[in-house]
Amino acid sequence: MSTELREPPLMRADNRLPGTPTKTKKRRAYSATGSSKEMWLLLLPALIPVVVLSVYPLVQGILLGFTDAAAGYNRPVNFNGIDNYTELLGNDLFWQSFRVGLIWAFSVTILQFLASMGLALLLNMNLRFRGVARVLALVPWAIPPVIIAIIWRLMLNPTAGPVNSTLAALGLPSDINWLGDPTFALPAAIVVGIWAGMPQTTVTLLAGLQNVPSDLHEAAALDGAGAFRRFRSVTIPSLLPIIFAITTLDFVWNFNQFALVYVLTAGGPGGQTMLPMLFAYNEAFKYGNFGYASAMGNVMVLIIAALLVFYLRRQAKERQS
Template identity: 60%
Template sequence: MSVTAPQAPRPLERGTPPPRSPRERRIALGLDRDAWFLLLPALIPILVLSVGPLLYGLSLAFTDAQSGRTEVARFAGLDNFADLRLDSLFWDSFKIGLVWAVSVTALQFVLALGLAVLLNQNLRFRWLARTLALVPWAMPEVVIGIMWRLVYHQDAGILNATLRDLHLLSGDIDWLSSVSLALPAVIVVGVWAGMPQTTVVLLAGLQNVPHELHEAAALDGAGLWRRFRTVTWPTLKPVVLSITALNFIWNFNSFGLVYVLTNGGPGGKTRLPMLFAYEEAFRYGQFGYAAAMGVVMVAVIAVLLTIFLRNRLKEADQ
């Protein structure tokens, strides 16, 4: 009769946590349960105010819901999406939205990065400059829109008056009513309004860069640009990735600022997709069709952001 020797436990692979005892598992389960109870006060409003309307809008996109009808909305299947595929006005609006979102996001980042680098220096009255940089962020979009309408005003606007005083303009320009100038003028306002938030985020990222690394690079003879490229940028890249993606989403979903400035005019040259969907829903009463627009916008932006984030994350891992 042969006796089999007991097998020795296999060594754990590197990085593999040791198995937990039953008592440790019970403690972990209790902590997880407590964490869920602590998160519920924040999760419930999100579910009610965000997820609920999102699911309702998704279901509405498959119906023929209209305003002014007494009968209940009927299931329409993919009819709204089939009509939307052939709607050239919507896709023109979608292209305008992409131009707006990409332009505003890129300009916000470039200008905010320069301002953040400047505010990160040990300058006199730095506290005053940081305070003034946050002023646009504290202003409501409606106030910003009204203020910039006055700036762009053809007869009494300060922009035309300044250009005339500098002898750069002979006549008055109606900036917000020009087919070729309305969108660039609105993009300038979008950059001005959103730049402070990006500046604050980038400034926080710059302050997290260890000074010792800059000092070591300076001792090695690295100049300002080389120190920024080899020391600051690698540390700042995750922050840049996050704020760029968020800014793109916020800018593409812009509504109030452009609505106050131009209401989508002239001739639809500044009609962003959100404005187009708003008009279909609340001006023409096509709630189901407008909901289908929202579903398409969410889907396309999700795909674009997934591609963008995946490529950026690959670059960060290299």
């Protein structure tokens, strides 16, 4: 039998065996748990309004789209499955409004981007009174959409508006009913939408232009590149992430536009400016078909969600590359 004696394990300076959990580790675990609880307690004042005012109405709206809810005193609400959606598939007026909405959103987004890029390039130049010009460029951003629509209704008035008065002074046709003629109503609304949405796009692009390294422009100039070539080869590639982000967000905002077009034309004349949001609003509050209108809203939410998923995936790929 071996009589070899084993040496006792080495003791630490604090008289603990190796591997014994320390009070410091316990304190860290406790502090991590405590900080997590404190974090949620601090977030509650911000989360409660979001849940009550955004998440809960959204969930209620989604559920309402699967019911036959309609206006009426003590009218029972029954679950009708996908009946609203099958009826929606055959509603030509809704898909007509959807087509108008796409025309509106794409036109306003693209033209707004082009105008905002030109204005941002101008405001980025070292011009006199540049600060005043930048402040003036933000004026439409400070005006509510309803007020913007009222101002433009007055300007586009066929008899007393300054637009037709200016055309008359130039010897051009001046009897155009801009918001009442089916030919001109949508183009006129698009112009108003461009003017109303330019400030945020201009500010975003201007911030991007100021972050483009000047060394790249100087190197391109030394290589003999002109202003247009520098803009195409240096400025645009540097702004691509910002351009993609702002145009995607602008499209979502424009597709969901309601107040501006509602005050301008209320969807007329003849449905030429009837955006999907206006169509769903009329279905709910003019005809009282709440369930059917909620189904329309759900379809639009799915489309917007698909656009956002596409945007987020594109952003993730750009970050990985």
